Amino acid sequence: MALKITVIGTGYLGATHAAAMAELGFEVLGLDIVPEKIAMLSAGRVPMYEPGLEELLARHVVGIEGSSGRLRFTTSWAEAGAFGDIHFVCVNTPQKHGEYACDMSFVDAAFSSLAPHLTGPALVVGKSTVPVGSAARLAGLLRELAPGEVELAWNPEFLREGFAVADTLHPDRIVVGVESERAEKLLREVYATPVSEGSPFVVTDFPTAELVKTAANSFLATKISFINAMAEVCEAAGGDVVKLAEAIGHDDRIGKKFLRAGIGFGGGCLPKDIRAFMARAGELGADQALTFLREVDSVNMRRRSHMVELAREAVGGSFLGKRVAVLGATFKPDSDDVRDSPALNVAGQIHLQGGQVTVYDPKGMANARVLFPTLGYADSALATVRGADVVLHLTEWAEFRELDPAELGAAVASRIVLDGRNALDGAAWREAGWTYRAMGRPTA
Numbered sequence: 001m002a003l004k005i006t007v008i009g010t011g012y013l014g015a016t017h018a019a020a021m022a023e024l025g026f027e028v029l030g031l032d033i034v035p036e037k038i039a040m041l042s043a044g045r046v047p048m049y050e051p052g053l054e055e056l057l058a059r060h061v062v063g064i065e066g067s068s069g070r071l072r073f074t075t076s077w078a079e080a081g082a083f084g085d086i087h088f089v090c091v092n093t094p095q096k097h098g099e100y101a102c103d104m105s106f107v108d109a110a111f112s113s114l115a116p117h118l119t120g121p122a123l124v125v126g127k128s129t130v131p132v133g134s135a136a137r138l139a140g141l142l143r144e145l146a147p148g149e150v151e152l153a154w155n156p157e158f159l160r161e162g163f164a165v166a167d168t169l170h171p172d173r174i175v176v177g178v179e180s181e182r183a184e185k186l187l188r189e190v191y192a193t194p195v196s197e198g199s200p201f202v203v204t205d206f207p208t209a210e211l212v213k214t215a216a217n218s219f220l221a222t223k224i225s226f227i228n229a230m231a232e233v234c235e236a237a238g239g240d241v242v243k244l245a246e247a248i249g250h251d252d253r254i255g256k257k258f259l260r261a262g263i264g265f266g267g268g269c270l271p272k273d274i275r276a277f278m279a280r281a282g283e284l285g286a287d288q289a290l291t292f293l294r295e296v297d298s299v300n301m302r303r304r305s306h307m308v309e310l311a312r313e314a315v316g317g318s319f320l321g322k323r324v325a326v327l328g329a330t331f332k333p334d335s336d337d338v339r340d341s342p343a344l345n346v347a348g349q350i351h352l353q354g355g356q357v358t359v360y361d362p363k364g365m366a367n368a369r370v371l372f373p374t375l376g377y378a379d380s381a382l383a384t385v386r387g388a389d390v391v392l393h394l395t396e397w398a399e400f401r402e403l404d405p406a407e408l409g410a411a412v413a414s415r416i417v418l419d420g421r422n423a424l425d426g427a428a429w430r431e432a433g434w435t436y437r438a439m440g441r442p443t444a
């Protein structure tokens with residue numbers, strides 16, 4: 001009989017995981033504590049923007065015409081506990097307010113709420129990104145609270161927003177931290193399809209599984225800050241960081257990916273993960289091993305301030321009375337996520353310094369308005385730039401690459417564009433009479 005799977009938490013990770021598990025042929029029950037989310041998902045709608053996810057849900061949510069009916073949602077812990085052979089915990093682990101450490105309260109609450117309902121044999125699988133050592137602690141919590149025979153495994157998730165569906169169905173690798181052959185066997189059954197299609201399956205212990213995730217994100221953050229540090233040097237020396245990245249990327253030990261210089265990384269993962277990793281290493285007495293991550297973080301934050309300085313310079317040294325148009329609000333394209341978004345951080349800093357900021361983003365407007373209610377918003381790129389003294393390109397949506405610089409040029413007060421993502425066609429903008437400036441590149 002096919003395994004029954006519950007997925008606890010239906011954010012970016014959980015909603016995608018639940019739909020993907022149904023796609024792989026399992027009976028799936030998704031649980032969230034927010035009734036509005038459950039109502040939306042049950043109607044086949046996704047509470048965030050993630051390409052392809054709504055289509056995947058529609059293929060499986062029970063009650064939708066033509067669906068497999070293998071996927072449904074609930075807010076009931078008792079129902080979830082009784083349903084699943086395997087329970088994936090996919091709740092978020094944000095940064096603690098005012099601290100580097102990770103806030104484990106959602107994970108702890110999920111385990112404490114689920115465990116008393118686990119009366120039969122079950123495998124609980126943690127997918128959330130947690131400080132190393134959490135799995136061992138949570139295994140103890142399950143032993144204490146679950147009446148049935150319950151085991152824990154740790155299976156970190158590496159999906160990227162914007163590619164969540166593809167990354168979940170065809171992962172680069174599957175990593176499982178297990179303490180028994182039975183747990184490994186069950187997880188091999190869950191992931192049989194992607195493994196048969198070539199995804200490597202790495203079996204390890206709890207601490208290594210937890211660390212793989214934070215190590216991978218630390219490496220990616222380091223790569224971005226490395227190229228942004230090179231951008232700083234290029235700016236000082238008159239070099240071109242885009243050419244530099246292309247040239248070093250030909251060495252396949254370095255690789256071309258994740259070397260896009262600009263205003264740096266943001267989002268719900270990389271910034272908080274490197275900070276939580278430093279905090280955890282400190283608790284373990286290994287803080288010296290990760291002092292470089294402090295530098296990675298500060299290079300990254302410096303890029304945002306640098307963009308603010310470039311903009312201030314472009315409008316003549318002060319933002320007072322100046323109109324600043326911002327293209328992009330999300331932390332990256334193809335997402336509506338504005339958590340720790342470099343674009344909004346830059347917009348917010350300029351607003352605080354007296355600039356009149358207007359933001360436009362293809363998908364992130366609703367979330368941006370909640371987080372930064374005092375900024376100005378416009379409903380198209382053209383409306384945003386109207387009367388602007390400087391235009392900032394801060395999130396590299398495809399829509400912005402397709403803009404007509406001549407048409408925009410007719411609407412602005414001053415034809416200056418600063419490309420914070422090195423993604424616009426500088427030659428085309430210059431040809432249309434703009435002063436085009438990109439980060440880490442020569443000005444002319």
Ligand code: UDX
Nearest residue numbers: 157158159160161258259260264265266267269331332
């Ligand atoms: C990241 C990891 O890639 C993923 O494996 C993990 O599961 C979660 O964290 P995500 O946060 O969705 O995924 O975004 P990612 O595509 O990694 O981009 C992160 C940030 O880095 C974005 O703000 C992006 O604009 C920035 N970035 C990325 C750069 O500035 N330069 C680059 O070359 C690449």
